[in-house]
Amino acid sequence: MNFSKYLQYAVVGAFALASCKHGPPTATKPGKYSSTTGMEYNTEEGMKVADYKGIPEGPGLVFIEGGRTVLGSSEEDVAMTHDNIERTVTIASFYMDEAEVANIHWLEYLHFVRKDSSEEFYQSALPDTTVWARELSFNDPYVDYYLRYPGFRYFPVVGVSWLQANDYCTWRTSKVNETLAGNADESGSSSGGGLFKKKKKGGDAGGEAAEGTDDSGKPKISIENGNTLPNYRLPTEAEWEYAAQALIGTQETGNENQENKRIYPWDGRQVRNPYGAKMGQFLANFKRGRGDYAGIAGSLNDGAMITEYIYNYPPNDYGLYNMAGNVNEWVQDIYRPLSFEDVEDLNPFRRNGFLDPAEKYDKKGYQSLIDDHVRVYKGGSWRDVAYWLSPGTRRFMAEDSATATIGFRCAMINAGSNK
Incomplete structure (x- = not known):
C-alpha cells in the first residue's frame, strides 16, 4: 500500500x-x-x-404508546354483523388529539379559509347545520346557534363529512408547520397563499400546496430540516380502537401478558363511576334508554341532552377524552365487513377495495349500501345506547354525508421512533 x-x-x-x-x-x-x-x-x-432535537410538540396531541393488542368486539354482536371478530395485531406508536375537534377550532379553520381560499371552497367547508333539524322535534335553535354561539365553543363540531374532516387535517398541517418553520407573519396569514385556491391553468395549486410546495413547484417546507410535523390526519380504525381500549392502564410493569380486557375505555362492566365522591356518575355521554338522554331535573346524571363540553368526562388512561360517547368519530378506513380477516396484522388499514372489491356488493340493485365511498365511524354518541360505547363496535356512512352525531379528532405518526 x-x-x-x-x-x-x-x-x-x-x-x-x-x-x-x-x-x-x-x-x-x-x-x-x-x-x-x-x-x-x-x-x-x-x-x-440539520440540527434535530426530536419531533416538535404538536398542538393538541398526546402520545399513544403502541404495542400488541386484541382488536374486535368483546360483547355479544347484537346487530348480527359479525364484522369485527377478535384478532391479535400490533399498532405502532402514534399521536392523537386529546379531545374531539370543537366548534371553535372549525370556526378558526373557516376564518383562514375565507382569507386564503376561494369562495367556492369556503362554502364547501361549512358544516351542515341542518343536521339538527327534525320534522317532529323542536331542534331549530341548534340549527342557528350550535356552531357559532360562544357558549358552544368547546362542544364537538358536527355536521362535517369525512371529506370535510380530511380537508381540515390538510389545512391544520399547513398552518401548524407554517408557525413551526417561521413562515407566518405577525398576523398569522400564510405567506404562500391558501391551500384550497381556484384551479389555475396547467394545474391545481391546492394539491401542490398540501404537499409542501409553493405555486412554482419549489419546496416550501423541507422534511429534512426536522423542524416541522408530519401530517395531521384521521386515525386508522385500528389506531382509534387501540387508543380507546387504553389497556396500558391495566398493564403491570414487566408483564408481557395482556391479562385484562375492557368492554369500555375504562375498567369494569358498568357505565357509572364506582369510586369516590363521583360514585354513580356516568362516565360517558350516551342515551340511557328510550326517551332518556340526561336524567331528571335536580339530578341530571350525565348532564347532556345533546353533545357536551369536550373535556367533561374523565379521560382514559392515555389521557384521551370522550373515546366513548358524546359524538361518534370518523376514521380513515373504508368499510368492509371482512376487514378483520383481510388486512395486515401490523398497522392494519383498509384504504380501498383490494381483496374485497365494491363490485361484489349490489349497491345499484339496492341490495347493499357498501362501495368504495363509505367510511367507518366509531365510539358511540349522545344519541346512541351503551352498546355502541364499546371500542370494538363499528358502523359506516357515505364519506360525503354528515349527521349531528358524528365528529372527529386528528392523529399523527410518531416519526423516527418506535416508542
Whole structure:
C-alpha cells in the first residue's frame, strides 16, 4: 500500500473514531463526520445535516404508546354483523388529539379559509347545520346557534363529512408547520397563499400546496430540516380502537401478558363511576334508554341532552377524552365487513377495495349500501345506547354525508421512533 492511500485511510478512520467517541451516532447527535465515508457534514462539499432535537410538540396531541393488542368486539354482536371478530395485531406508536375537534377550532379553520381560499371552497367547508333539524322535534335553535354561539365553543363540531374532516387535517398541517418553520407573519396569514385556491391553468395549486410546495413547484417546507410535523390526519380504525381500549392502564410493569380486557375505555362492566365522591356518575355521554338522554331535573346524571363540553368526562388512561360517547368519530378506513380477516396484522388499514372489491356488493340493485365511498365511524354518541360505547363496535356512512352525531379528532405518526 502506498503512503498516500495509507494516509487517506488513516484520516477517514480518525474522523470515524472522532464521531463515535461519545458513543454511536444517533438522529439527534449524528456527529460532525459521516460514520461510513468520513466526509465532514455541513461543508461546501459535504451533505447538509440539520440540527434535530426530536419531533416538535404538536398542538393538541398526546402520545399513544403502541404495542400488541386484541382488536374486535368483546360483547355479544347484537346487530348480527359479525364484522369485527377478535384478532391479535400490533399498532405502532402514534399521536392523537386529546379531545374531539370543537366548534371553535372549525370556526378558526373557516376564518383562514375565507382569507386564503376561494369562495367556492369556503362554502364547501361549512358544516351542515341542518343536521339538527327534525320534522317532529323542536331542534331549530341548534340549527342557528350550535356552531357559532360562544357558549358552544368547546362542544364537538358536527355536521362535517369525512371529506370535510380530511380537508381540515390538510389545512391544520399547513398552518401548524407554517408557525413551526417561521413562515407566518405577525398576523398569522400564510405567506404562500391558501391551500384550497381556484384551479389555475396547467394545474391545481391546492394539491401542490398540501404537499409542501409553493405555486412554482419549489419546496416550501423541507422534511429534512426536522423542524416541522408530519401530517395531521384521521386515525386508522385500528389506531382509534387501540387508543380507546387504553389497556396500558391495566398493564403491570414487566408483564408481557395482556391479562385484562375492557368492554369500555375504562375498567369494569358498568357505565357509572364506582369510586369516590363521583360514585354513580356516568362516565360517558350516551342515551340511557328510550326517551332518556340526561336524567331528571335536580339530578341530571350525565348532564347532556345533546353533545357536551369536550373535556367533561374523565379521560382514559392515555389521557384521551370522550373515546366513548358524546359524538361518534370518523376514521380513515373504508368499510368492509371482512376487514378483520383481510388486512395486515401490523398497522392494519383498509384504504380501498383490494381483496374485497365494491363490485361484489349490489349497491345499484339496492341490495347493499357498501362501495368504495363509505367510511367507518366509531365510539358511540349522545344519541346512541351503551352498546355502541364499546371500542370494538363499528358502523359506516357515505364519506360525503354528515349527521349531528358524528365528529372527529386528528392523529399523527410518531416519526423516527418506535416508542
